[in-house]
Amino acid sequence: xSYHSEFLSHISEIKLKVTASTKEELFQGALAGMASxxxxxxxxxxxxIEEMIELQSLNLNTLLVDFLSEILTKVxxxxxxxxxxxxxxxxxxxxxxxxIGFKTGVFQTQIKAVTHHGLDITQDKNGIYQVIxxxxx
Amino acid sequence: xxxxxxIKINDYLWEIPKSFRSDMLVGARxxxxxxLLEDVLKDKSLEQLVNLCTLRGIKRYGLAMPDIHEGYAxxxxxxxxxxxxxxxxxxxxxxxxxxxxxRILKSDYLEQDIKPYLSQLTDEIYQEVPSGLGxxxxxxxxxxxxxxxLEGGAKELVNTGYGEPEDLENCEAxxxxxxxxxxxxxxxxxxRGQNQVGTLGSGNHFIEIQRVSxxxxxxxxxxxxxxxxxxxxxxxxxxxxxxxxxATDYIREFLGLMDKYQIKVADKEFACVPFKSSEGQxxxxxxxxxxxxxxxxxxxxxxxxxxxxxxxxxxxxxxxMTLYDVAHNxxxxxxxxxxxxxxxxxxxxxxxxxxxxxxxxxxxEKYRLAGQPVLxxxxxxSSSYVLHGTEQAEQSFYSTCHGAGRVMSxxxxxxxxxxxxxxxxxxxQGIIIxxxxxxxxxxxAPFAYKNINDVVDxxxxxxxxxxxxxxxPLAVIKG
Numbered sequence: 001x002s003y004h005s006e007f008l009s010h011i012s013e014i015k016l017k018v019t020a021s022t023k024e025e026l027f028q029g030a031l032a033g034m035a036s037x038x039x040x041x042x043x044x045x046x047x048x049i050e051e052m053i054e055l056q057s058l059n060l061n062t063l064l065v066d067f068l069s070e071i072l073t074k075v076x077x078x079x080x081x082x083x084x085x086x087x088x089x090x091x092x093x094x095x096x097x098x099x100i101g102f103k104t105g106v107f108q109t110q111i112k113a114v115t116h117h118g119l120d121i122t123q124d125k126n127g128i129y130q131v132i133x134x135x136x137x
Numbered sequence: 138x139x140x141x142x143x144i145k146i147n148d149y150l151w152e153i154p155k156s157f158r159s160d161m162l163v164g165a166r167x168x169x170x171x172x173l174l175e176d177v178l179k180d181k182s183l184e185q186l187v188n189l190c191t192l193r194g195i196k197r198y199g200l201a202m203p204d205i206h207e208g209y210a211x212x213x214x215x216x217x218x219x220x221x222x223x224x225x226x227x228x229x230x231x232x233x234x235x236x237x238x239x240r241i242l243k244s245d246y247l248e249q250d251i252k253p254y255l256s257q258l259t260d261e262i263y264q265e266v267p268s269g270l271g272x273x274x275x276x277x278x279x280x281x282x283x284x285x286x287l288e289g290g291a292k293e294l295v296n297t298g299y300g301e302p303e304d305l306e307n308c309e310a311x312x313x314x315x316x317x318x319x320x321x322x323x324x325x326x327x328x329r330g331q332n333q334v335g336t337l338g339s340g341n342h343f344i345e346i347q348r349v350s351x352x353x354x355x356x357x358x359x360x361x362x363x364x365x366x367x368x369x370x371x372x373x374x375x376x377x378x379x380x381x382x383x384a385t386d387y388i389r390e391f392l393g394l395m396d397k398y399q400i401k402v403a404d405k406e407f408a409c410v411p412f413k414s415s416e417g418q419x420x421x422x423x424x425x426x427x428x429x430x431x432x433x434x435x436x437x438x439x440x441x442x443x444x445x446x447x448x449x450x451x452x453x454x455x456x457x458m459t460l461y462d463v464a465h466n467x468x469x470x471x472x473x474x475x476x477x478x479x480x481x482x483x484x485x486x487x488x489x490x491x492x493x494x495x496x497x498x499x500x501x502e503k504y505r506l507a508g509q510p511v512l513x514x515x516x517x518x519s520s521s522y523v524l525h526g527t528e529q530a531e532q533s534f535y536s537t538c539h540g541a542g543r544v545m546s547x548x549x550x551x552x553x554x555x556x557x558x559x560x561x562x563x564x565x566q567g568i569i570i571x572x573x574x575x576x577x578x579x580x581x582a583p584f585a586y587k588n589i590n591d592v593v594d595x596x597x598x599x600x601x602x603x604x605x606x607x608x609x610p611l612a613v614i615k616g
Contacts, residue, residue: 007548011546069385110340113385117405136209
């Protein structure tokens with residue numbers, strides 16, 4: 001898996017920058033970044049949980065927010081932290097993936113929402129994708 | 138934004154003229170001293186305030202309170218009065234934590250009365266009120282009971298034995314907005330809310346045991362039932378996951394509807410539709426339902442605090458009475474004179490506290506001579522304040538600040554001090570800290586915020602609300 005993520009400074013919220021070689025990896029990197037904010041206390045003995053997710057959205061930007069938001073909702077309802085995803089199909093408006101997670105119940109940081117603020121997935125001349133995501137915490 | 142782009146109206150008020158950017162429909166005004174302005178200019182909050190001024194139907198000015206700081210869509214501390222006939226409704230302008238707000242419970246005890254029991258009381262409250270993410274209550278309420286809370290708010294809980302009639306009397310909107318509709322709230326939102334009634338959450342949410350340390354206006358303090366060295370308990374929380382999901386759902390929906398209504402926004406988080414459209418009305422009903430949920434949440438937390446209080450003091454004679462409960466993230470319909478005509482506006486407040494004046498019909502009768510109690514928390518370890526509403530605040534759509542306002546990122550705060558060090562610092566000041574996550578504690582270090590005394594002084598000097606009492610923390614309970 002080839003993605004890189006780093007946290008940027010923001011006065012009140014959390015700003016995550018993700019770069020990746022493919023759109024799929026960009027989504028995976030964003031999910032891993034969100035999981036690291038939630039800071040799950042995952043014990044190696046916890047059973048692995050797999051769950052399918054299917055989404056449709058307006059465009060690639062809103063699809064990424066919807067993807068992360070949907071997972072955030074699942075986290076809060078089920079207490080399962082999803083740390084990874086096997087993305088089976090990804091277009092600019094739809095996604096089908098298998099989420100991989102662990103039931104923990106307690107997390108370190110609360111994320112209220114994944115925002116659309118300034119979110120714009122871009123691709124540079126070398127084909128590298130980049131996005132900056134602002135999480136309301 | 139540069140200082141030379143601003144017009145200084147007076148020592149506490151600045152204006153960004155409508156001519157600053159071609160898409161502004163009104164000018165922007167914000168409250169700050171020269172000293173605080175330096176902090177305001179360091180982040181993007183004024184650019185965000187300019188964006189707010191482009192919302193369709195906005196009247197007078199886009200406003201920001203002295204605790205203004207960068208958020209998303211509106212800056213934190215932003216207020217927009219939008220004409221409901223021609224304007225929009227924007228859930229992102231309100232923020233995800235719908236009806237995040239404050240409640241103060243007041244006792245008859247003095248500081249010296251509870252000092253021997255303070256540590257025990259703090260522990261007891263911490264045990265009774267779950268805090269932190271994932272810390273729901275063990276008991277889930279079923280969806281039909283949740284629907285009653287969404288439409289009945291705090292009233293529903295008081296009617297079923299979880300409070301006193303005075304709790305409703307002393308609460309904004311009596312703890313229940315009539316236009317709430319449970320069916321406008323998604324099942325996912327309801328599932329998120331099923332086990333969170335009576336929970337504090339994490340982040341900057343807290344319960345503080347405080348003492349009245351200073352009285353500025355004896356007459357109004359007496360009307361509010363406040364006296365020197367009195368023990369009060371302050372609660373700061375909102376609608377939890379249910380409110381977050383309601384905002385998420387409607388922002389998602391509205392992003393797909395803006396072409397239909399030919400609406401463009403400067404930031405996608407402002408996603409909006411006409412207030413009077415069917416989609417706008419449904420969003421308003423859902424937003425009101427989430428606000429009711431938040432009032433129910435603070436009501437239930439009050440119930441658990443009272444339980445803890447009675448466990449410690451084991452006597453009924455000393456009840457905890459609600460001083461007031463008020464929202465600082467909300468969309469409310471209020472009437473204002475616009476161009477010599479009385480118009481109904483959807484007042485969007487994001488990190489701004491409503492502050493109604495003396496004589497206002499929505500101020501509880503016993504406070505009507507004084508104006509609404511205005512509850513302003515400070516940063517952790519610093520003072521909080523009770524103020525009262527004034528007629529002068531009409532200029533800000535009867536809005537004032539909601540806290541101190543951040544000046545430093547959470548990451549930078551954590552880099553400068555550890556949670557353990559901060560806890561020790563607080564304890565050295567005689568403040569008991571009971572916290573779920575020490576790293577989260579560091580994020581809330583007092584130096585990460587503006588000085589609350591400076592912020593409240595601006596509010597006082599600008600006449601948006603007047604100081605009644607200062608409150609000093611004795612114990613802090615956080616997620």
